[in-house]
Amino acid sequence: MAQVVIVGAGPAGAALALLLVRRGIAVTLVEVTKDFHRVFRGEGLMPSGLDALQQMGLSEVLEQIPHRPLDAWEFIVGDTQLFRVEEPMGSSQPCTLVSQPPLLEALIAEAQPYEGFEFVQGVAVKDLVWSCDGQRPALGSDRIIGVKLANGREIAADLVIGTDGRNSIIRQRAGLELVKQPQDIGVLWFKLAAHPRFVEDNVFCTILKGDSGFSVFHGAEAGKLHLAWVLFAEDKTDRKQANWAEVFAASSPDWLAEHFRNSADTIEPPIRLSVVVGRCPSWHKPGVLLLGDAAHPMSPVRAQGINLALRDVIVAANYLVPVLMAGASPELIDQALGQIQAEREPEIIRAQQLQQREAGQGDKLRKNRLARALIMRLAPLFRRSLRQVWVKRQHDLREGVTSVRLVV
Structure with missing residues (x-):
């Protein structure tokens, strides 16, 4: 049985662990925190994220945990309402806010009965294990074959997957570069x-x-x-x-x-x-793959992080399940890692561009007092056109840029 170690039990890590163990692949999921009740966790599921959960067969799980659909979006400048847009804005379902702690607990509860699933909580990953006598290679030609935990335990793996967020320890230990975009x-x-x-x-x-x-x-x-x-x-x-x-x-x-x-x-x-925004030029090295914010931390604009991470999971499962179930060679596993990045990267690049555009629109208005005054005065005349332009701009941030379908 193939062995995968996933580091980080956020939505991407927990969902991917569940998909893999359902298909007979052994997974050890490692989470550094002792519980999921952080003060802040992203809650916004766009139609693309809701669709990803539905494809994973998790719609009923979502229904059983605290969630609230959004009714509308409203924009106010000064004391003037520019416009209001009702959900679902032409989508099949409205943007929905979901409480992450019970979602993560539910995903892990779904995975627990499967043979080969292990959840290690409250223990940090200290380092990666390399094939070159356990030492990090000088030329990068050797393979990552497991992780070392802070409690001294080592876990061997055919593949290590880092879903441990924007400050990913897996990214750092693997020596994968994050190119950050400037943020002010x-x-x-x-x-x-x-x-x-x-x-x-x-x-x-x-x-x-x-x-x-x-x-x-x-x-x-x-x-x-x-x-x-x-x-x-x-x-x-x-x-x-x-x-x-x-x-x-x-x-x-x-x-x-x-x-x-x-x-x-x-x-x-x-x-x-x-607020860290950027992308890794490479999401992988032999034996290791980054997904979600570990590979491409997103701006908070339009809640893209959780939605794109769930779509990463579907594409990763499509490529990894066949090779891992077949007991493929390390070379074929590593080939799949490059295919995952190649399929996902165009959407990530476009989403970050769209986020930057949305933020830029607001910043221009904030800095231009005359523009604000004109908009407030003329809002009744241009409200409908402003609303139409805004709705059109939101489509790809809500629905996704590319088609993502679970086929395994």
């Missing part, structure tokens, strides 16, 4: 009590006022608003001392400003998200 923004992520309007009508609302911008929506967790406050390079806000209720209120319409002030004691301390 950061994001502070808040949670607070939900306003009844968001409970009844779950709108993803983006607000730009002056040189401040943020998005707010009701997450999958009952009674909780999520708020993403954008930090620009010139932002001088002291985030440790700021009165956030007043900061939010100053940039909000009256009804929302009142809610922020009334709910000030429910605003949880912010988490600063590291």
Whole structure:
């Protein structure tokens, strides 16, 4: 039986482990955290991500965990509503917010009964094992044949897969380069009590006022608003001392400003998200493959990370299952790794370009006071055309750029 070690039990790692063990391939899934309840985990499943889960046979799993479909997208500049777009925007299903911890727990519970599945939690991967007497090769000609855990255990593998995120230890230990794109923004992520309007009508609302911008929506967790406050390079806000209720209120319409002030004691301390965007020129070396954010960390714009990672999983399974089930040679396994990258890379490149375009549109508006004033004054005249242009721009970020179908 082929042996695969997957490092990182996020959506990509857990879903791929399940696909492989269902097909008789032994998998050891290693996760450094002791539980999945981090303060922030991406929740947005676009139609492309929902389709990926459906193809994996996981729609019923999704139905059994906390989730909330989005009802609409709304954009406000100053105190003026530019436009509102109702979901599902021509898609077969609406963008849906899903709580990641129960999703990951459900995926692993699905995998647990299969022979050959092992879940190692709360232990870090310390290093990779190389075929050249366990030492990292000077010329890169030898193969990775397993992992070393921090507790001293070594796990042999026909293939090691890194799904361990933007700070991937597998990427670092394998010596795979990440080429980062320049970023001049950061994001502070808040949670607070939900306003009844968001409970009844779950709108993803983006607000730009002056040189401040943020998005707010009701997450999958009952009674909780999520708020993403954008930090620009010139932002001088002291985030440790700021009165956030007043900061939010100053940039909000009256009804929302009142809610922020009334709910000030429910605003949880912010988490600063590291915005890292880039791609690895190579996602693989002999015996190792990177997927998801480990290979191509995404911007938070339109929640692409989880959706693209799930699509990575489908393509990886299509290539890996036949060679691993057949007990193929290391050379054939490594050949499959290059095929996976070749199929997935065009969509990743295009998605990052589209994310950059979306962010650039907002930044131009933020920096141009005259443009903001004109848009607010002329919004009633151009609302319909603005809405149509925006909807057209979203198609590939919602549906995916390429066709991805599970065939194994």
